[in-house]
Amino acid sequence: MSKQIWKGGALLAPVPPVLVSCGSLESPNLITVAWAGTVCTHPPRLSISVRKSRYSYPLIRESGEFVVNLPTQKLLRAVDWCGVKSGRDVDKFKEMHLTAAPASTVGCPILEESPLNLECKVFQVLELGSHDLFLADITAIQVDESLLDAQGKLCLDKAGLLAYAHGSYFSLGSQLGTFGYSVRKKKKPRR
Amino acid sequence: MSKQIWKGGALLAPVPPVLVSCGSLESPNLITVAWAGTVCTHPPRLSISVRKSRYSYPLIRESGEFVVNLPTQKLLRAVDWCGVKSGRDVDKFKEMHLTAAPASTVGCPILEESPLNLECKVFQVLELGSHDLFLADITAIQVDESLLDAQGKLCLDKAGLLAYAHGSYFSLGSQLGTFGYSVRKKKKPRR
Numbered sequence: 001m002s003k004q005i006w007k008g009g010a011l012l013a014p015v016p017p018v019l020v021s022c023g024s025l026e027s028p029n030l031i032t033v034a035w036a037g038t039v040c041t042h043p044p045r046l047s048i049s050v051r052k053s054r055y056s057y058p059l060i061r062e063s064g065e066f067v068v069n070l071p072t073q074k075l076l077r078a079v080d081w082c083g084v085k086s087g088r089d090v091d092k093f094k095e096m097h098l099t100a101a102p103a104s105t106v107g108c109p110i111l112e113e114s115p116l117n118l119e120c121k122v123f124q125v126l127e128l129g130s131h132d133l134f135l136a137d138i139t140a141i142q143v144d145e146s147l148l149d150a151q152g153k154l155c156l157d158k159a160g161l162l163a164y165a166h167g168s169y170f171s172l173g174s175q176l177g178t179f180g181y182s183v184r185k186k187k188k189p190r191r
Numbered sequence: 192m193s194k195q196i197w198k199g200g201a202l203l204a205p206v207p208p209v210l211v212s213c214g215s216l217e218s219p220n221l222i223t224v225a226w227a228g229t230v231c232t233h234p235p236r237l238s239i240s241v242r243k244s245r246y247s248y249p250l251i252r253e254s255g256e257f258v259v260n261l262p263t264q265k266l267l268r269a270v271d272w273c274g275v276k277s278g279r280d281v282d283k284f285k286e287m288h289l290t291a292a293p294a295s296t297v298g299c300p301i302l303e304e305s306p307l308n309l310e311c312k313v314f315q316v317l318e319l320g321s322h323d324l325f326l327a328d329i330t331a332i333q334v335d336e337s338l339l340d341a342q343g344k345l346c347l348d349k350a351g352l353l354a355y356a357h358g359s360y361f362s363l364g365s366q367l368g369t370f371g372y373s374v375r376k377k378k379k380p381r382r
Contacts, residue, residue: 040201
C-alpha cells in the first residue's frame, strides 16, 4: 500500500447513528448521536458524546438519564433529521410521527418505533473539548418480540440496523461470520 | 410493537471491530477491540476498552500508545483470530502474514494491510469493571491512496469496512444517504 499521513481526525468507522431519547414523557426530545460506543461488558456500560450547545445536553445532564434507541432503515429520515434540527424549535416526536413510550428503569421515554432500546443512567461526565462524554450504566433493555426467534433468542440481524461512516449512512450487508469462527473445529462429516 | 423488558446488556450495535496494534516495531502485537468509539470531534479523540487480563493491556498502559487499524473484509479472519488468540502464545503478525510498519507520531506500529490507521496517545484511563477505558487523542492518520479520489478526497465507502453486531461480523451494505440529506433543498431542474 502507498499511504499518506494526515493530521488526526474523527475517522473511526463504522459507528452507530443512534437516536437518543431524553426529557420527560410529556416533553420528550430526540437527538441523533454517532459518537457512541460500548465501554464495558460487566457491568454493561456505554458512552455517548454530546455538545454542550445541544438542547438535549441539559436534559441529560440534569436528569442523569437517557435511552439509546437503535435505528432501523425505516427510521433513516428521522435519524438524519433529528441530527440537524433542534428540540428548541420543533417537537421532534410530533414532526417525525414518532411515539414516546415509558421506560422501565428511567424517567425519560423510549422511542417506541425502535426495536431495541437501551435504558441508561449516567455515572460520570467528562469534558473532552467540542463534546462531553456521558458514561452510563445500561439498566434495562426493551426488545421487540419481532426480533426474537421461536426459542426467544435475539436475532439482531433481522432489525435492519444502520451504520454511519464518514458522513454517510449505510445498511448492514451480509453476515460474514460469527465471533470465534476462525478457531472453531469443523464438524466431522458422518460416515 | 410488543416489547419484552430484559436486564441491561452490552447490545449497542453496530460497533467497529478494529484491529489495535501496540508494542514495538520489533515486538508488535494486535488485539481486536469492538468496544471502541469516537468520543470527541475537536480535538479528535476516541476510546477503546480492554480487559486487564489481555496481553496488550500493559503494552498500551505503559507506553500510552496504540493504533486503531480499520479492518476490511480481506482482514476478516485476522479480526476474528486476533480477538480469540493471545500474544503471549503466538506472534499474531507472523501467523496472520501481516506487516507491522512505522507510525508517524507513536512508537508502536501500524498494521500496513489496513487502509486507514488512527495513531493514538492515551490521555486518561478509567476502570469500569470487566474493561478499562482508554481515552486517547488521535495524533495522526495514515490513509491508503487507493481510498482517495482524483481530488484527494477520502472515499471510505471503497474500503469494504466491517461492522460487528451481537456476535456477528457484517459487511457494510448500501449507502442510504449522507448527513443532512433530509433538510437539503433539491436542486431545481433547469428550464
